[in-house]
Structures are given as C-alpha cells and as structure tokens.
Ligand SMILES: O=C(O)CCC(=O)C(=O)O
C-alpha cells in the first residue's frame with residue numbers, strides 16, 4: 489500500500505539519509521540552493537500597542553506594499569490562548585493515525601475541510617513534506633464540527649476561544665489597511681464580505697525530514713485569501729520571496745504573522761502585494777503552523793475598489809466571484 493501521510497513516511501525514514509524521490513524538488517526549488525545567505529533583510533515587525541495610530545497605519549501600509557507580509561506584537565490575544573491552541577493541535581497530530589483519519593477530508597468532495605495531505609495540483613508531480621487539518625472556525629453558521637477533532641477534548645473550546653479573539657485583530661488589520669489607502673475604515677472589510685467573512689483555519693504539521701536541503705514543506709505560492717493571520721511554533725521554516733531571493737522569517741515569541749493574500753491585492757488594485765512564500769523543513773524538529781485564512785464568502789464579487797481606480801490607475805484585475813477565483817487557482821487555470 490502506498491503511504492499517504494507524510495507523518496508515516498517520516499517515521500519510517502528517521503534513520504535514513506534519503507527521502508523518496510517524489511519529495512526531492514528540482515534544483516531551482518531546493519532550499520539549499522535558493523535561500524539567501526547574505527546580509528538578511530527582515531520582515532517588518534509592528535507593535536500594535538503604539539499609541540500613535542497614524543504610525544501603525546504607515547508601517548502596515550508600507551510593509552504591505554513592499555513585502556506583503558509583516559509580524560505584529562502586542563496584538564491583544566493573550567499568550568495563554570495561543571499556547572493552548574498550539575497544545576491541542578500538537579496533541580491531535582500526535583494521536584494514532586486511525587484517530588486522525590476520523591476527521592479526514594472526504595475523497596472526491598469539493599470541500600477542502602478535514603485532515604489531509606495534498607491540497608493543490610502538484611508542481612512537476614513533486615510532493616510537499618507536510619500534512620494538514622483544515623476547518624472553518626468562524627462564523628458559527630458556517631462551521632461543520634464533523635471536521636473538528638473530538639480529541640483532545642478541549643480542542644473545540646480552545647479553537648472557538650482563539651477564533652473569537654482573532655476577530656478583534658482581523659478587524660483592526662482591515663481598518664489599518666483601509667486607512668493606509670486613504671479609504672474609510674470599513675471599506676476593506678466590506679469589500680471582503682463584511683460580517684460574512686469566513687475564517688478558515690489550517691494546521692500544518694511538518695515532521696522531521698532526513699534531507700531538508702532537498703525538500704520543501706509547502707511549495708511556493710500566494711494565499712488566495714484576503715488576509716492570512718498565522719501562529720508559528722518555534723521551529724523556523726517560513727520563507728518569503730523578495731527582490732529575487734528567498735528570505736527566512738525570524739521566529740518572534742508571541743508574534744502573529746500577517747500575510748496579504750490575493751483578494752486584498754485585488755481590492756487594493758495591486759497597491760498591496762500578495763506575498764509569495766514557501767516553507768522549508770527541519771532535520772530534527774517538527775515544525776507546526778496555524779494559519780487562519782480570512783476569505784470572502786463564495787458569492788462575493790471581488791475586484792479593485794472603485795475609488796482606487798482612475799485614469800492613471802486603470803483596473804489591474806478582473807472582478808469575479810470568490811468561488812470562481814478559488815476554482816481557477818486550485819485547478820491552476822488562468823484567472
Ligand atoms: O507554515 C507556514 O508558516 C506557512 C504555511 C502556508 O503558507 C500555508 O499553509 O498557506
């Protein structure tokens with residue numbers, strides 16, 4: 489039988505110094521060859537407790553234009569809430585395989601929710617060294633608990649608590665991003681569907697890999713969300729592409745990592761950049777991450793905000809329903 493979960497492959501290859509050829513990236517993707525090792529530029533870190541709101545708006549706007557990614561500290565979510573989220577996720581992935589399979593993705597279904605391994609069509613048939621769990625955490629009307637682990641028992645309460653708190657941070661981010669473009673505070677969130685915004689959580693589990701120089705976790709991509717707000721564990725691995733090089737994103741305890749996704753790039757008519765990123769894996773340590781993708785509801789039409797379009801700034805993107813955008817992206821069709 490072909491092993492499907494990377495966690496199984498990893499536990500069998502622990503004592504080896506090779507990995508199955510399916511996981512060996514072509515040279516132009518291999519981290520050992522393509523990671524920048526000179527003077528390191530750092531992804532901006534922004535302190536949300538600064539009393540000068542204008543300064544925060546300026547920093548977020550600049551980071552979103554130049555990098556498409558930044559880290560926020562003093563974001564208001566208590567460390568304990570994040571620590572518990574990490575703990576229940578880790579406990580789930582450490583359960584026996586059969587238990588995890590109870591919440592597996594439904595084969596052949598359009599729904600991406602559940603425990604699984606591959607997400608998109610693979611690049612050149614190569615696989616990523618990562619398993620994941622996907623499920624919606626907000627709004628309550630969109631949640632399907634069938635895909636939420638029953639074990640550990642506190643999984644549900646912990647994830648719900650995180651979702652509630654994350655809403656405060658997300659609302660602030662949309663507000664700052666609006667102001668950074670000279671828009672009314674609510675315009676960006678309204679463009680994303682307002683209170684119908686969907687919070688899709690993913691847990692990435694990257695087991696130790698005997699050849700981290702040759703493999704990748706998540707292959708290079710931009711997120712199709714509007715914004716992605718991510719909690720990492722302490723094992724570094726996220727890299728972003730800027731000015732022709734891949735840069736490591738430094739681990740900062742208790743920070744949240746905010747990615748600009750495709751939908752904000754479109755709404756901003758290209759002023760804010762959807763960040764191109766990927767993840768590397770580690771020889772000894774298990775990396776985990778908890779991105780929450782803030783997505784418009786499927787029927788929401790997304791296009792450049794009319795106020796941002798004029799003669800000098802013609803629309804750079806088509807306006808289309810989010811579900812049509814997602815279909816093209818997942819199937820690697822032109823937008
Ligand atoms: O693990 C990470 O830090 C990033 C994962 C990621 O980019 C994704 O799941 O879309």
Ligand SMILES: [Fe+2]
Nearest residue numbers: 709710711765
């Ligand atoms: Fe991503």
